[in-house]
Amino acid sequence: MTQSNETTSYRDIKETVLARIRSGEWQPDSLLPNEQDLAVEFSCTRTTVNRALRELADEGFLERRRKAGTRVLSAPQRQARFTIPMVRDEVEALGGIYRYALVSSVAERAPEWLCARLALKPDQHVMHVRCMHFNGNTPFQYEDRWIVIDSVPQVVNADFASIGPNEWLIQTVPFTNVELSFLASRADESVAAFLDLPIDEPVFTGERITWLEGQPVTFSKMYFTAGYRMTTQF
């Protein structure tokens, strides 16, 4: 059969299923009919039903298990997706002019806390890069970053005066695994100075660890401007 106006598409099925859950017709924890039966009901193939249910499961509405069937999740595990933009894009999306400035870039022995954090050997060296990201002339983010030299030997020749370490790394080393955290920290003297804040001001802070095939590549702390909020809708 050709897909004409009256054909049920996987989108229609998704909508119908969601509507039935919302209306209470399909209660939380209850089992849905199996794919074959739904295919008959919607007069389409099982393939189409499968796609609809698979996506709803991805989106956190359903739970599916072979042989056990598909059930409505009682507490819809809705996942918030935060897009992690690069600072430049974030500033430009705010309608601002992005400006970058290098503060310092030094090769040094990895400090103890970093060795612990990244599972480095005590004598490994890192490139310590500090830099600022501005929105026009307003400080937007202060970045404190360490790059493991053994993992990215080219870093010793990188010119971080002209390109930010994040953009450089993205061009240079692909990464495979990332751990990203957000927390509230307190502006110490240096952070306060760079972001033009009072000392002890609460600062929204991100920490990112990046690995390439199990090798630690970089650790960075990002201190955001006062009043910054990370927002998403779903």
Place this chain on the structure above:
Amino acid sequence: MTQSNETTSYRDIKETVLARIRSGEWQPDSLLPNEQDLAVEFSCTRTTVNRALRELADEGFLERRRKAGTRVLSAPQRQARFTIPMVRDEVEALGGIYRYALVSSVAERAPEWLCARLALKPDQHVMHVRCMHFNGNTPFQYEDRWIVIDSVPQVVNADFASIGPNEWLIQTVPFTNVELSFLASRADESVAAFLDLPIDEPVFTGERITWLEGQPVTFSKMYFTAGYRMTTQF
């Protein structure tokens, strides 16, 4: 052909494509071969290639447009997916015992700032619920919430002494639209008291606005325990 050991699955294709992007073989902004050609290369059907590329696009690695083809995103818009668990689950995942306590629950006229925030009429009423979530006996989260009575009339009969407002709302109005923000705030006198912190301590804070079919349902502020971090891996 049957799917035997040597068959290329959409997973294999995803991996291979990612590897080629990482290795630089497929540069950012460059165009991938079209699905048909890839199908030939991987000796599978276009359907299978399609699924692989579609998922990679969903995950933020590729951009696909009809007729234009598939290209590697220059700034991989990787999306961090934070699962937003209910406090109970979060505490239990930490190995703790979850305990809930109501602080107060009062019906009142919506304050001006809330009217502005939720686009309420100036005379609308809200249920103002304050409560605590504990990990054992340690304060974990202090929650300050307003529920729009016109949107959820049953709320006046809800017994928030025995069930948290979030869990009650999920049972009552399950499918909603949400705007979620995170920021760093400063513990005022009351927050500090509830979370057992010094005044002015930085506090990781979440704000959530919830709508049902365009109607504002609830606004809540969640103040997290000292040292809290929201973490994800990808």
Place this chain on the structure above:
DNA sequence: ATTTCCATTTTGTGTAGACTTTAAACTTTT
């Protein structure tokens, strides 16, 4: 009563092929 094993059900994934939709690129007209 408990464990082990097996049949069966349900989702997971693949093949092969067709039609649809979008939008880029080209062609014609103004």
Place this chain on the structure above:
DNA sequence: AAAAGTTTAAAGTCTACACAAAATGGAAAT
């Protein structure tokens, strides 16, 4: 040139069918 129309290549989706893999529930063995 610029605008309007046309072609066409690429992704998007569906059909129809097949075999694979997991896990449940019951049967058999201990």
